[in-house]
Amino acid sequence: MKIPMLDLSEQYQSLRYEIINSLDAVLLSSTFILGDHVKRLEQDVASLSNALFGVGVANGSDALHISLQACGVKPGDEVITTPFTFFATAGAIVRAGAKPVFVDIDPVTFNIDPTKIEQAITKNTRAIIPVHLYGQATDMNPILEIARKYDLYVVDDAAQAIGAEYKGKKVGELGHTTCFSFFPTKNLGAYGDGGMIVTKDSKIAEKMRIIRVHGSKPKYYHQVLGYNSRLDELQAAVLNIKLQHxxxxxxxxxxxxxxxxxxxxxxxxxxxxxxxxxxxxxxxxxxxxxxxxxxxxxxxxxxxxxxxxxxxxxxxxxxxxxxxxxxxxxxxxxxxxxxxxxxxxxxxxxxxxxxxxxxxxxxxxxxxxxxxx
Incomplete structure (x- = not known):
C-alpha cells in the first residue's frame, strides 16, 4: 500500500467544476489584482476569525513581516518567539530589521511556553509571536497578560491553525494581528502561494493595506517603503470555494x-x-x-x-x-x-x-x- 503525506486529488475532483467555472469567470473579467474575489475572501476569513478586517497578501511569510512593520517593529527592536517552528517565523523578524529572541516550548503541545516569556523581555522588546503549531492554539491568556503588562504587540503565527479555537475564542481574535498561510498543503490551501492577515484594529489594517502595495496611498504616492505582496484574484477565487468546506x-x-x-x-x-x-x-x-x-x-x-x-x-x-x-x-x-x-x-x-x-x-x-x- 502506498500512502502519501497529503493527497489533494480527491478534494479537487469533488470541487473541480465549481473551481473551473470560478477561474473562468475571473479570466473573463480580466480583473486579476485585488478584485471582488479578494475582497470577499478578506471579509469571510475575518468573519471566521471574529476579527473586523482581513488583508490578503502574497504568502504567510509576508503576512508576518507586514504585520510586524504595521505594528511599528523597527531595527534595534526585539521580538520573542519559539525556536521550534518553520524558518519564516524568525525570518520575518529579521526582515523587519529586528532581533529574534527565542523562548523554549511546552513539551506537550510543542507551542511556546508562556512561563518562560517574561524572563526574556528587555527594554528593546517590542512584540511576541506565538506559533499555533500543528493546528493547536498556544496558551494565549498568560501571553496576552504579559503583553498588556509590558505594552507589547502580539502577532499570531496561525499558518497551521485556521479554524482552531482557544477557550471558546477563535484563533484570529486573540492577538493584535493573526497571520494565515494558504500554501497548498494547509487546511485551507490555494493552488499556489497566498496569505491573509486579520485584525480588529482599523489603523493596523490600513497600514497593512498600504504596505502590501509598495507603501502607496493613493497610487504612486508612497507613504512608506512597502512591498509587492498581494493575494491574486485567481487564488482568492479558489479559496472562496474551499472556505465553504x-x-x-x-x-x-x-x-x-x-x-x-x-x-x-x-x-x-x-x-x-x-x-x-x-x-x-x-x-x-x-x-x-x-x-x-x-x-x-x-x-x-x-x-x-x-x-x-x-x-x-x-x-x-x-x-x-x-x-x-x-x-x-x-x-x-x-x-x-x-x-x-x-x-x-x-x-x-x-x-x-x-x-x-x-x-x-x-x-x-x-x-x-x-x-x-
Missing amino acids: LARWNMLRREKATAYTKLLNEKLSNFIVTPTEVEGNYHVFHQYTIRVEKRDELQRFLQKNGVSTMVYYPVPLHLQPAFQELGYTEGDFLNSEKAAKEVLSLPMFPELKLEQQKYIVDTIEKFFSSYFS
Missing part, C-alpha cells in the same frame, strides 16, 4: 486524529507519545505528530513500506546556520532540541481512509516488533 474538513481531520490515537494507544503506548489536545482547545490537526525515540529508523522503515512521513522540524531555529550570529548554542532550549529529534508527522488529510490508518499503525507495530526482537 473548511469546517467539515477540519472536523474530518479531528476524526482521523481520534482514530490514530485510539489505534496507536491500543498497540504502541510503550513506544509512542500521541498528540494531546489541551482542554478548552479545538485542535484542527494540520499535522498529526507523534513523539518516538527511534524516529529516524522508524521513518526509514515506513518509507520502505510505502508510508510517507515528514519531520516538522529537524533543526530548531536557534541552531540554524542563518541565525548563528544570534549566539545561541546547543543546550539552550532543551525541549525544542529534544522535540526536533523525536517528532514524526503521519499522513493527515480529510480523505484519509481508516484502512490506510490501520495499515500505518500495523507497519509501525511491525517496526517495533522487529527492532526489539
Whole structure:
C-alpha cells in the first residue's frame, strides 16, 4: 500500500467544476489584482476569525513581516518567539530589521511556553509571536497578560491553525494581528502561494493595506517603503470555494486524529507519545505528530513500506546556520532540541481512509516488533 503525506486529488475532483467555472469567470473579467474575489475572501476569513478586517497578501511569510512593520517593529527592536517552528517565523523578524529572541516550548503541545516569556523581555522588546503549531492554539491568556503588562504587540503565527479555537475564542481574535498561510498543503490551501492577515484594529489594517502595495496611498504616492505582496484574484477565487468546506474538513481531520490515537494507544503506548489536545482547545490537526525515540529508523522503515512521513522540524531555529550570529548554542532550549529529534508527522488529510490508518499503525507495530526482537 502506498500512502502519501497529503493527497489533494480527491478534494479537487469533488470541487473541480465549481473551481473551473470560478477561474473562468475571473479570466473573463480580466480583473486579476485585488478584485471582488479578494475582497470577499478578506471579509469571510475575518468573519471566521471574529476579527473586523482581513488583508490578503502574497504568502504567510509576508503576512508576518507586514504585520510586524504595521505594528511599528523597527531595527534595534526585539521580538520573542519559539525556536521550534518553520524558518519564516524568525525570518520575518529579521526582515523587519529586528532581533529574534527565542523562548523554549511546552513539551506537550510543542507551542511556546508562556512561563518562560517574561524572563526574556528587555527594554528593546517590542512584540511576541506565538506559533499555533500543528493546528493547536498556544496558551494565549498568560501571553496576552504579559503583553498588556509590558505594552507589547502580539502577532499570531496561525499558518497551521485556521479554524482552531482557544477557550471558546477563535484563533484570529486573540492577538493584535493573526497571520494565515494558504500554501497548498494547509487546511485551507490555494493552488499556489497566498496569505491573509486579520485584525480588529482599523489603523493596523490600513497600514497593512498600504504596505502590501509598495507603501502607496493613493497610487504612486508612497507613504512608506512597502512591498509587492498581494493575494491574486485567481487564488482568492479558489479559496472562496474551499472556505465553504473548511469546517467539515477540519472536523474530518479531528476524526482521523481520534482514530490514530485510539489505534496507536491500543498497540504502541510503550513506544509512542500521541498528540494531546489541551482542554478548552479545538485542535484542527494540520499535522498529526507523534513523539518516538527511534524516529529516524522508524521513518526509514515506513518509507520502505510505502508510508510517507515528514519531520516538522529537524533543526530548531536557534541552531540554524542563518541565525548563528544570534549566539545561541546547543543546550539552550532543551525541549525544542529534544522535540526536533523525536517528532514524526503521519499522513493527515480529510480523505484519509481508516484502512490506510490501520495499515500505518500495523507497519509501525511491525517496526517495533522487529527492532526489539
